[in-house]
Amino acid sequence: MSLLTPTDKVVEPSNQLSYRVIRSSRKTLAVYVYPSGEIVVRSPKQCSDFEIRRHVQSRERWITKTLTAFLEMPGQLNLSYETGEAHAYLGELYPLLLATGKTRQAAIKEDKFQVCVRPGDETAHIKTTLVNWYRQQATAVFSRRLDFCYKAFSHVDVKKPKLKCRLMKARWGSCSSEGDVTLNLELIKHPIHVIDYVITHELCHLIEFNHSARFYELMVQAIPTWKQSKADLEKGVFLYGSF
Ligand SMILES: [Zn+2]
Incomplete structure (x- = not known):
């Protein structure tokens, strides 16, 4: 596990990112970035190391952005409600996946926190939609x-x-x-x-x-x-x- 401190260098997109792989009977690949700086890839059992590496590379921009954000805000995590951000439910973290549609709704599906808001909605609406789901x-x-x-x-x-x-x-x-x-x-x-x-x-x-x-x-x-x-x-x- 890599612990980042504010004096560490921000990982550049060209660098090799080190991550931990957890294989299980899930269907999709997902990358999680934690405030500690740890990167975890949750993968279906049959996925090859090559496929995982390629997936991590395709998410590199987001990973780097998220790591940088964690570096800049030591202490308690500030939620931004952007796609990819990890949100917790019963101790598990799920990346947020935002979409627009006719009705505001939220659900955990395929290991993602899928939140649908209306076109033109703002962060406050995303937050309210999530909070309503949590409350239920x-x-x-x-x-x-x-x-x-x-x-x-x-x-x-x-x-x-x-x-x-x-x-x-x-x-x-x-x-x-x-x-x-x-x-x-x-x-x-x-x-x-x-x-x-x-x-x-x-x-x-x-x-x-x-x-x-x-x-x-x-x-x-x-x-x-x-x-x-x-x-x-x-x-x-x-x-x-x-x-
Ligand atoms: Zn008490």
Whole structure:
């Protein structure tokens, strides 16, 4: 893995790019560029090294542009909503593929985040279309994960909370004195185990309102590996960026 620092030279299109290949039962080739400077090619099993190399070469301009952009903005990723930019869903990154059509819609198809906007639409419309899609998924996923996480509390006298989801700037979740749990929509970009960690944190607050020793005992009982999930959440913020 190559870690770029601002003093490194920007890769010129004529240079050989080094990348990691992950072969799987997928149908298409896709290149991913990460803020760390790492380039990953996801490839169908039968693709030859030559075909992969040729595909990387055909994407070289975009790769170089993306690497340069990452170099220029250390710290948290700023999303630009341009074709090729990686957007996260449940901990996986998908390159954005923009198209125009009659209706605004979004979907993950063939390992791409396919977003259709109307002719003449601006970045704000792309963003709103994506956020609406995320919100739909989040409503279903968060509700399923709450059902799952609540099972660990079945022996405690605590009512299953009502769930809300909204974009929040400074927190991942909160719980009200009435016992409602609100989750940050941004969480849907993170893996399931990270979502479970945040939900469980809020469920523990229904029993222990403060971050007391008893609170952390409850956390360990419900999710023994919660510290790793917390670390993954923090890492994800850097990798996925926010709306
Ligand atoms: Zn808390």
